[in-house]
Amino acid sequence: MALPDLDSSVGHSFGLEVDGITIKSITEVSGLKMEQDVIELKQNGPDGKYMIKKLPGRWKSGEVTLTRPLTSDQSFEKWVKDSQFGKMSDVRKGGAVIVYDYEGNAVKRYKLTAAWPKSLEIGSLKAGDTSVLTEKLVVTYERLEVE
Template sequence: MALPDLDRAVGWSFGLEIDGIQVKEIQEISGLKMEQDVIELKHNASQDGKYINKKMPGRQKAGEITVTRGLSDDKSFEQLVKDARLGNMPAARKNGAVLVFDYQGAPIKRYKLTNMWAKSLEIGSLKAGGTDVLTEKLTLTYETMEVE
């Protein structure tokens, strides 16, 4: 039996693509999740009258990710939010992917996100005397996620 290869994925080597364009200088991506509803069927067995509780897979749920990066003069995050706020959904809806790389920079996992759009944009705390890097957090909601 072969030993599992546990040295391939590292948490600091990742990327984000939106409509085929690589988003640069990402600090963090959180909330990546695949989930579906659970349907519960409760009934009695016909032979002996015993109570049966059966669980079955239901509909796939939509999800959200939060992308954090250092504040810069790049206006792409603001444009994504603006399109959604103005109701320009054909321009606001994008397809993209979160990529995970190995130690040598080769992609090993691709989480494909379809019909995502910007739900919110949050700017980090402005604090007199603070020494933290100012960040912006973009929350993207998506309809489906597939692992490639």
Template sequence: MSLQPGDALASHNFGLQIDGVMVEYLQEVNGLTMEQDVIEYQQVSANGKPTVKKMPGVKKAGQVTVVRGMTQSASFSQWINESVAGNMAMARKNASIIMMDYMNNPVKRYNLRNAWCSKVEASTVKAGDASALTESVTIVFEELVIE
């Protein structure tokens, strides 16, 4: 690995895999979070003083938004269409957001279990504009596992 102690990963070096297949032309990933409930438990200690304990509760499902260049990627478009059509047997997939070092070696993975697309938004099109068209895709998932 090309990272030395104290080096941080660069934000421009990442990828998205869906069922082990790398998706090309990914521009941005945002909103990736892991959250769980916190249970507050109050009790009286052996010496009669009230104490408060916090314990982990249920993990919550989450969502992430990816922005990609509008391409003719048939597999990604098919995944979106299966999700929107409600064909959950085909739509639920395992996806991974992979952070890479300067040599494009995977360093950290965010594995999204049972992920599917819940929203697609195309960028604004405007006559005379000279910018690339993008799609923002919201991916919901049932579990996030960090490796």
């Protein structure tokens, strides 16, 4: 059953798909951004007046931060470790950030090109704290496209 238009923007959960493997336990995604340079063309118009025209330039690369509860899954750690050892031919991957609805159906996909992990941060460790431990993976990418 399709969601009504007003409910279609609700992101119930998120996933990261890389090399055909989907990690569905992502709880927060931030930094998804499509951006390009702006080129200013300065010229005189037909009437001789000075004007500035703005033109689209090159695409900019970006970074996305993915947060998930700490689990026994080692995929984030392995990906970061491979990048630290310079195995970039193995590390640069195509993938997608996926937004799921309440029924687990993919609502939207954000395709990442030549993505690789920049950093992995473990949440604060406090004795006696009752909050969920998290890990944040920052992934840099060369291009973002909406599918």
